[in-house]
Amino acid sequence: MSARPRPAALPRRAEFPDGFVFGTATSAYQIEGQSFGGAGPTHWDAFARRAGAIADATDGAIACDHYHRYARDLDLAAAFDAYRFSVNWARIQPEGRGAANPEGLDFYDRLSDAILQRDLQPHLTLYHWELPQALAETGGWQNRDTAARFGDFAEMIMRRIGDRMTSVATVNEPACVAWIGHFEGSHAPGLQSRAAAARAMHHILLGHAEALERLRALGQRDLGIVLNFEAIAAVSDSDADHDAATRRDAIMNRWYVEAITKARYPAPALAGLGGDLPERWQDDMARIAAPLDWLGVNYYTRARVAAAPDQPWPGLRLADGPLAKTAMGWEIYPEGLHEVLMRLKRDYIADLPLRITENGAAFDDRVQDGGVADSARCAFFAGHLRQVLRAIGDGVNVGAYFAWSLLDNFEWAFGHEKRFGLVHVDFTSQKRTPKQSYHLLRQALA
Numbered sequence: 001m002s003a004r005p006r007p008a009a010l011p012r013r014a015e016f017p018d019g020f021v022f023g024t025a026t027s028a029y030q031i032e033g034q035s036f037g038g039a040g041p042t043h044w045d046a047f048a049r050r051a052g053a054i055a056d057a058t059d060g061a062i063a064c065d066h067y068h069r070y071a072r073d074l075d076l077a078a079a080f081d082a083y084r085f086s087v088n089w090a091r092i093q094p095e096g097r098g099a100a101n102p103e104g105l106d107f108y109d110r111l112s113d114a115i116l117q118r119d120l121q122p123h124l125t126l127y128h129w130e131l132p133q134a135l136a137e138t139g140g141w142q143n144r145d146t147a148a149r150f151g152d153f154a155e156m157i158m159r160r161i162g163d164r165m166t167s168v169a170t171v172n173e174p175a176c177v178a179w180i181g182h183f184e185g186s187h188a189p190g191l192q193s194r195a196a197a198a199r200a201m202h203h204i205l206l207g208h209a210e211a212l213e214r215l216r217a218l219g220q221r222d223l224g225i226v227l228n229f230e231a232i233a234a235v236s237d238s239d240a241d242h243d244a245a246t247r248r249d250a251i252m253n254r255w256y257v258e259a260i261t262k263a264r265y266p267a268p269a270l271a272g273l274g275g276d277l278p279e280r281w282q283d284d285m286a287r288i289a290a291p292l293d294w295l296g297v298n299y300y301t302r303a304r305v306a307a308a309p310d311q312p313w314p315g316l317r318l319a320d321g322p323l324a325k326t327a328m329g330w331e332i333y334p335e336g337l338h339e340v341l342m343r344l345k346r347d348y349i350a351d352l353p354l355r356i357t358e359n360g361a362a363f364d365d366r367v368q369d370g371g372v373a374d375s376a377r378c379a380f381f382a383g384h385l386r387q388v389l390r391a392i393g394d395g396v397n398v399g400a401y402f403a404w405s406l407l408d409n410f411e412w413a414f415g416h417e418k419r420f421g422l423v424h425v426d427f428t429s430q431k432r433t434p435k436q437s438y439h440l441l442r443q444a445l446a
């Protein structure tokens, strides 16, 4: 193999508190292959058929063919302590309601056993974005009934595999589901409507509450939700830019964490969305704020925000930043992870256990001489893990870190073009090639 540049040193396991858990994360639609095993269509399949919706005009029909290759994939995941994965609602209930697809239940049964056989802790997410298309057609997350259907699904799958899960998260990144899917329109279902976004922002949290109640009733332990946070910076000192940053922060960062910890929505977001929320939304807030056992934090970048008075509410735009960027065009800002963790402790959760449930970067990786020299990704992990250590030193209760992602996968609107994996996937041959980051993380955390 050719000589490779030496990446920044990764922290060693011994620098973390005893019992700190390292893992990798994936999600169902991004890796499994929706066309296998009797899964029903999802709103991502419908969205992917729209011209221009997905950068390379692909969808999740095959993805990483993990449905058939899960055993080998889990062998790779077994280099770490834990594996975060999600279940695919439309694989369990192809119509989003009613009887289960036995093949789907059997698949997750086998998968759960295979995770445990490799001495990996299974950390499950119930909803990582693949809404069954039948439910999308009755309004999706705009429809209050979807929250109750999600509760049914949660109960159905947990009755089958709940006994083997270390932890369960209800929803992954509700901000992306609601805002990017219903206001910005670049994720399924591809709407661009403030009213649709407001309803989805409330109903996805109601779905979280429904699932949480059903799981508590089943006696399921270690329950949480996974929220994405971005560091926020106004592009200038002007009042207008600061106000725009405050609105963005309220929509993307504060809405969900404030709801689940304080049973309220933040005023700068309510100012624009309040009139579009479902009637009597206040009556749901106590349920939405039911106590959790842990909070998952996904962190990737910072948003630089400028006022855009010519645009409809929230009247802002995201501006390019001066820092080095990943292939997504996202600024690499490890200090932002420390900022987010300190703020959560100070303003929202005190000592509630936190897990970093996603952190990672896409780069233009190439297989050369049988390996992938992804030193930029190694440096990314090194920088962010240092900030986790710093936050722990500053008293934040962080107990786990999951790298996003185990495998290159279907990166939503970017199709298969953006590679976040520790393991390279050739989407033609389905060959897996562990990257330098995989080898170095494994050594550092041995």
Ligand code: IFM
Binding pocket: 027, 030, 173, 298, 358, 404, 411, 420
């Ligand atoms: O791939 C996604 C994942 O599904 C949710 N969090 C962000 C990742 C990178 O964009």
